[in-house]
Amino acid sequence: MNPMRMRIAADGATPFRASRRVFLQSVAAAGAGFSLAIFLGDAAAQMSAPGRTQGAPAPGGFAPNAYLKIGADSSVTVVVKHLEMGQGTYTGLPTLVAEELDAAWSQVRVEGAPADNKLYNNLLWGPAQGTGGSTAMANSFDQYRQAGAAARAMLVGAAAQAWNVPASSVQIKNGVVFHANGGKASFGELAEAAAKQPVPANVKVKDAADFVYIGKHVPRTDSKAKANGTAMFTQDVKLENLLTAVVAHPPRFGQKVKSFDAAGVQNLPGVRYVVEVPNGVAVVATNFWSAKSGRDALKVEWDETTGFKASSSEIMAEFKRLAATPGKSAKSEGDAGKAIEAASKKFEAAFEFPFLAHAAMEPMNCVVRLDADRCEVWNGEQFHTVDQAAIAKVVGLRPDQVTINMLFAGGSFGRRANPASDFVIEAASIAQALASIGQRGVPVKLVWTREDDMKAGYYRPAYYHTLKAGLDAAGNVVGWQHTIVGQSIVSGTPFEAMLVKDGIDATSVEGAANLPYAIPNLSVSLHSPNVGVPVLWWRSVGSTHTAYSTETFIDELAVASGKDPVAFRKALLAKHPRHLAALELAADKAGWDKPLAPGREGEKRGRGVAVHESFNTMVAEVAEVTIDRNGKWKVDRVVCAVHCGIAVNPDIVRAQMEGGIGFGLSAALHSAITLKDGLVQQSNFHDYPALRIHEMPAIEVYIVPSTDKPSGVGEPGVPVIAPAVANALAAATGKRIRTLPLANV
Amino acid sequence: MPTFFVNGMLVDITASVPPDTPLLWILRDNLNLTGTKYGCGIAQCGACTVHIDGKPARSCVVPLSSIKTGVEVTTIEGLRTSQARAVQAAWEKLDVPQCGYCQSGQVMSAAALLARKKSPTDADIDAAMAGNVCRCATYVRIRAAIKEAAGALVKAAASDVLDAQLAHRGAGAVGLADADQSPAVLAQRNA
Numbered sequence A: 001m002n003p004m005r006m007r008i009a010a011d012g013a014t015p016f017r018a019s020r021r022v023f024l025q026s027v028a029a030a031g032a033g034f035s036l037a038i039f040l041g042d043a044a045a046q047m048s049a050p051g052r053t054q055g056a057p058a059p060g061g062f063a064p065n066a067y068l069k070i071g072a073d074s075s076v077t078v079v080v081k082h083l084e085m086g087q088g089t090y091t092g093l094p095t096l097v098a099e100e101l102d103a104a105w106s107q108v109r110v111e112g113a114p115a116d117n118k119l120y121n122n123l124l125w126g127p128a129q130g131t132g133g134s135t136a137m138a139n140s141f142d143q144y145r146q147a148g149a150a151a152r153a154m155l156v157g158a159a160a161q162a163w164n165v166p167a168s169s170v171q172i173k174n175g176v177v178f179h180a181n182g183g184k185a186s187f188g189e190l191a192e193a194a195a196k197q198p199v200p201a202n203v204k205v206k207d208a209a210d211f212v213y214i215g216k217h218v219p220r221t222d223s224k225a226k227a228n229g230t231a232m233f234t235q236d237v238k239l240e241n242l243l244t245a246v247v248a249h250p251p252r253f254g255q256k257v258k259s260f261d262a263a264g265v266q267n268l269p270g271v272r273y274v275v276e277v278p279n280g281v282a283v284v285a286t287n288f289w290s291a292k293s294g295r296d297a298l299k300v301e302w303d304e305t306t307g308f309k310a311s312s313s314e315i316m317a318e319f320k321r322l323a324a325t326p327g328k329s330a331k332s333e334g335d336a337g338k339a340i341e342a343a344s345k346k347f348e349a350a351f352e353f354p355f356l357a358h359a360a361m362e363p364m365n366c367v368v369r370l371d372a373d374r375c376e377v378w379n380g381e382q383f384h385t386v387d388q389a390a391i392a393k394v395v396g397l398r399p400d401q402v403t404i405n406m407l408f409a410g411g412s413f414g415r416r417a418n419p420a421s422d423f424v425i426e427a428a429s430i431a432q433a434l435a436s437i438g439q440r441g442v443p444v445k446l447v448w449t450r451e452d453d454m455k456a457g458y459y460r461p462a463y464y465h466t467l468k469a470g471l472d473a474a475g476n477v478v479g480w481q482h483t484i485v486g487q488s489i490v491s492g493t494p495f496e497a498m499l500v501k502d503g504i505d506a507t508s509v510e511g512a513a514n515l516p517y518a519i520p521n522l523s524v525s526l527h528s529p530n531v532g533v534p535v536l537w538w539r540s541v542g543s544t545h546t547a548y549s550t551e552t553f554i555d556e557l558a559v560a561s562g563k564d565p566v567a568f569r570k571a572l573l574a575k576h577p578r579h580l581a582a583l584e585l586a587a588d589k590a591g592w593d594k595p596l597a598p599g600r601e602g603e604k605r606g607r608g609v610a611v612h613e614s615f616n617t618m619v620a621e622v623a624e625v626t627i628d629r630n631g632k633w634k635v636d637r638v639v640c641a642v643h644c645g646i647a648v649n650p651d652i653v654r655a656q657m658e659g660g661i662g663f664g665l666s667a668a669l670h671s672a673i674t675l676k677d678g679l680v681q682q683s684n685f686h687d688y689p690a691l692r693i694h695e696m697p698a699i700e701v702y703i704v705p706s707t708d709k710p711s712g713v714g715e716p717g718v719p720v721i722a723p724a725v726a727n728a729l730a731a732a733t734g735k736r737i738r739t740l741p742l743a744n745v
Numbered sequence B: 001m002p003t004f005f006v007n008g009m010l011v012d013i014t015a016s017v018p019p020d021t022p023l024l025w026i027l028r029d030n031l032n033l034t035g036t037k038y039g040c041g042i043a044q045c046g047a048c049t050v051h052i053d054g055k056p057a058r059s060c061v062v063p064l065s066s067i068k069t070g071v072e073v074t075t076i077e078g079l080r081t082s083q084a085r086a087v088q089a090a091w092e093k094l095d096v097p098q099c100g101y102c103q104s105g106q107v108m109s110a111a112a113l114l115a116r117k118k119s120p121t122d123a124d125i126d127a128a129m130a131g132n133v134c135r136c137a138t139y140v141r142i143r144a145a146i147k148e149a150a151g152a153l154v155k156a157a158a159s160d161v162l163d164a165q166l167a168h169r170g171a172g173a174v175g176l177a178d179a180d181q182s183p184a185v186l187a188q189r190n191a
Helices: A016-029 A034-047 A089-101 A136-163 A187-195 A223-227 A288-297 A312-323 A336-342 A384-395 A422-436 A450-455 A543-560 A565-572 A577-590 A650-670 A718-733 B023-030 B082-093 B103-116 B122-129 B139-168 B183-190
Strands: A005-008 A062-065 A068-070 A076-080 A108-112 A171-173 A176-178 A184-186 A243-248 A257-261 A271-277 A280-285 A299-302 A328-333 A345-353 A365-371 A374-379 A402-406 A444-447 A463-471 A477-486 A521-527 A604-614 A617-627 A633-643 A698-703 B003-006 B009-013 B049-052 B055-058 B072-074
Touching (some): A062 A187, A068 A187, A076 A089, A089 A108, A089 A136, A184 A187, A223 B082, A223 B103, A243 A271, A243 A288, A243 A422, A257 A271, A257 A280, A280 A288, A280 A422, A288 B023, A312 A345, A312 A463, A312 A521, A336 A477, A345 A543, A365 A422, A374 A384, A384 A422, A477 A543, A543 A565, A543 A604, A565 A604, A577 A604, A577 A617, A577 A633, A577 A698, A604 A718, A617 A718, A650 A718, A650 B139, B049 B103, B082 B139, B122 B139
Parallel strands (some): A005 B009, A076 A108, A633 A698, B003 B072
Antiparallel strands (some): A243 A280, A271 A280, A328 A521, A365 A374, A365 A444, A617 A633, B049 B055, B049 B072
């Protein structure tokens, strides 16, 4: 054996093309280096243009519209306008096209769409291209099916012409175009002729009865690449002469740089430049470790007269004070105050919710190359046109001069869709700073460390809720009074006009103001104080707190009225058949009508239920918990039922429920970002723990059969688990937990 | 500075490379082996898991200075064991990944587990996989896929015995022609 030998010196990442050549040469010489060479060969093909949308199809192919291309090789490339961050867009949207085309699934390829809010507008909340609010499938369902149907009509038209038969007699099955008289052709063979067919103005999409993919099992397009390490994330982008930037950020939100001393840093191995950017000082180096070492060695003096200096305990105290004062009305039916006053039993509860970090596995990052008249970006982009405009402003170009190449995102949970474009602007600012010192055109990858990511803000806001309710002598809920205190997420952003009405941020009260239960006197009021902590939507947004307060409180009322929690809810949901369907399915599959099996000696067991709507999807979950004699507890089993209209890919729906339950449970068990004198107290997974495999319950997911149009599934599984678990704990112990995260009981 | 193997390639580090550089960044920035991910930098999340002499290790906390000369580092790109193939096939079959960022590390830990335990129990899986965080919480499928892979390996072992018996009788060859085996694997086996 004569293994390939590689010498690594301090300065510089190995130039990619050269190393590839070396590897390939070594193939002939030595077996041992062979497997590596093969891998790098594949990677090199990707890296020639990572994430880049290839534009027009190759000669011999055709693109009937902006959503798909058919190649001379019969490949069907679906241009997906939404970010793939795990929720399955790179499988679900291609499924819609393949369905209408009757393509074979093996023909399907996927490309991320470039930023363009005319072609790729989010039809539910545009004008903007972006992914969020569990809208990817809901807003694409008709659009991508029609795109596929148009391509189908053109292929059929070309075949009909070639075979001189009526178009209505041409069929397509599993990617083969054929006719009863023996005519047979592949998509590739027809592509050139199909391109000359008129693009149909109106196309009919299939009836549900004819679906071959929708509602059936279709494997994910990205599983293989994600299981063998070849899937490309922003973190993995390699470009010629690429530099890496790590930034010293201010310790407090809004704090400014007073001065910095780069002496000694610029001489460190690999470090090239130290540049000031709006939110700190960037150390730019040939590789990550050099940039990070430089950043850590950098001496920055921060302006102590600036920055947010409060502690989270002070913030919560102020929220409590506000809750006792009248807020803005988000909902008012009847007279809740009077009804509760007159009730025979009165109930009150107050809830505290901490700030939460998204803590996606891939810390935030972005690659930017700024040339004279053009800026190219590589990003797991969740907010295409918002970020495009923000970058254009920073670098002094028009938005159409900013090209965004799509990579997979290593999670996001909302973090990569920031109206403030924080880390994206930071990357662009570094590229701009490099340009100003003569380094225009040098690509730079901004990498946040986990600590940078966790301390950067844009958290799920902290919230304080109070709830009051009254029961009459028969145990009916006669009044419900809900007060919510917490920062507005959209105030001051471009989304304010759409989401703030009469001073009410819809994202603060969703799940509370639309409480489905039939309660005659109901009021919901809101306080939206300004706090200097940057906040953002976090997977399932307002429902992350409203589902908890409403579903644990309604449970408390059910128990107090002596009724079964499922029966109690059902009686109040008569006008909400989708909620009812989910609730009944979950209760049935969980065996709610049978007693929960007892634990071992000294153990207590409990079972709890919750049902909640978010993003037009209803989810019910039944959780079973076991508490040991020391008060340590574990969620053993969760039975989940989801009503999301047509389940385009049932297995992905199940995966999103499983993952959503795990994500919600992670926060419920462990998560809190706290501030002391304005300093974020958490920094990494040791003090902001994430759920691990031994804490994951067994999960069963059931889908309510439906012919309704699809609604989202990325978020709605999340908010239901914490109240279901809290209700299970209460069933076991009688104790209601109203401060999150849940502690030992 | 040490010389060691990465996926069979001899890597020679010059003295000018800072000795505190973690192996993770040598893999990612110098060797372009980007399948191994950065997640936390403090051995809390497992996204950077590689095998060092066959044992799982968090490459983000392995400074160059601690690497012994001659050790064999295996990354996701160089993983070629039967356990790894079974794990990756099960990952695909059950569509385990969601965002996928942690999955290289999950696969490395799972392959190491199966190399050590043929039929891991739930407790074995918890112990071996608890160091690998998945924020998408794909844990239900990770557990199922490890069991699926273990089952497939047991079956394959049984059929290897059969193959060997057939080969002994001159009636057939060991199955080298699996459709999805990469040429690299064939070349190594032939070498």
